[in-house]
Amino acid sequence: MRHEEPRPILTVDVILFTVQDGELRAALQRREMPPFAGELALIGGYVHISEDANTLATAARVLKEKAGLEGLFLEQLMTFSGPDRDPRGWSASVAYYALVPATKLSLALPHDLVLVSVDRIEKLPFDHNTIVATAVQRLRNKGAYSSLPAYLLPPTFTLPQLRNIYAEVLGVELNDSAFRRKIDELRLIEPVPGQFSKVSARPAKLYRLRSSALREFDRKLRMDRI
Amino acid sequence: MRHEEPRPILTVDVILFTVQDGELRAALQRREMPPFAGELALIGGYVHISEDANTLATAARVLKEKAGLEGLFLEQLMTFSGPDRDPRGWSASVAYYALVPATKLSLALPHDLVLVSVDRIEKLPFDHNTIVATAVQRLRNKGAYSSLPAYLLPPTFTLPQLRNIYAEVLGVELNDSAFRRKIDELRLIEPVPGQFSKVSARPAKLYRLRSSALREFDRKLRMDRI
């Protein structure tokens, strides 16, 4: 019997993504407490068994308490574990990733949050570099066959904006007419009647997601031959 | 500060899949210890922080100790958590799924393991019904665009066997010539020179996976319109 073994530490980490200035960026926060106090790391925290219904609730609470953000797309990534990832001892961290439109973020960006391009992230404490890399991979992969990138846009958006956000997430250029055809077929979005965006040369129709739920396709949007 | 809060319980559960008699089945085991002693449940156990390098190692150890199986395809599914899923208190279970060829299993099926069709699983303790349902969904989904179903076959197999295992995992019939074309294009497999299977009317060429790693495609094998 090994009932005497201490229990592992259980934490939650959140990778908060946004697209800003045409770049996919992740939010990092300067740690207040040890270990690694003062260093930039993922937003995270302990599971509070007295108040959290599950680790998803922990992630949502941590996002609210530490970044002041609510109502975001939030999904479990995977769990990272081991004896050495945290100096306090054998630990497991359930990682979540969240998507926030840059517009929502710019209203009130918390002072201690830094947005860093995912291609320019320095060495982070714990195994946070691995976690971020895994999250980026998941986002790029899932972005190619789901409505996921749309959660990086405000509730209403134009077709060029949608195409650009997909292109930025996937890191490729997208054929405009093929993209329109595909999005049309999939019936992902619907026009907002009578509304036009006027930020560019010619006003563009405004659309919104037809359903707030994440939807997946059966083919990838961009099918680069391997 | 909440340092006084007790830590959550951390366990690992494994959904062991096989295809037997043309059915996708999951392994269940009668529990020796409370809670729910004597009931059928998923194979699982505590993380042993003194010996497990991470929860993947826990899953592999549990599979070996409780089912006598090693060297299987084994991948993390997701983590399930909450205050009520385990009567012992707030707990998190990192779920893994494993694939085993029926041939390997029939050599020495542990006495206390039961294989149940995933369509006929009764009420299980904990939240194990949810875990199994999630695993089946993942297997069906990922099976459609990866070499995953091949891990349900022995190291060498024929093309009809491969087609059947995909069809059984996906729950659909597959067009034979389209399947051959696709598998050929993807270069997933290579012939084993001079080897033939003689179980059916006409001997069939034997193949093996070209790489032991899981490979994904950019299109689903079967594209049922939604």
Next chain:
DNA sequence: CGAATAGTGTCTGTGAGACAGTATTCT
């Protein structure tokens, strides 16, 4: 008017389903 961006129409190559037809073994 021309620049810039939004949106449409059409040609073409490729890939997948359907299915007929051929090959090889067994009884």
Next chain:
DNA sequence: AGAATACTGTCTCACAGACACTATTCG
């Protein structure tokens, strides 16, 4: 020979990329 299963060839339709073309606004 005929049944059963393995394998191949071909026709056709649908879909995605390419790209030219039209539309609408602004300076």
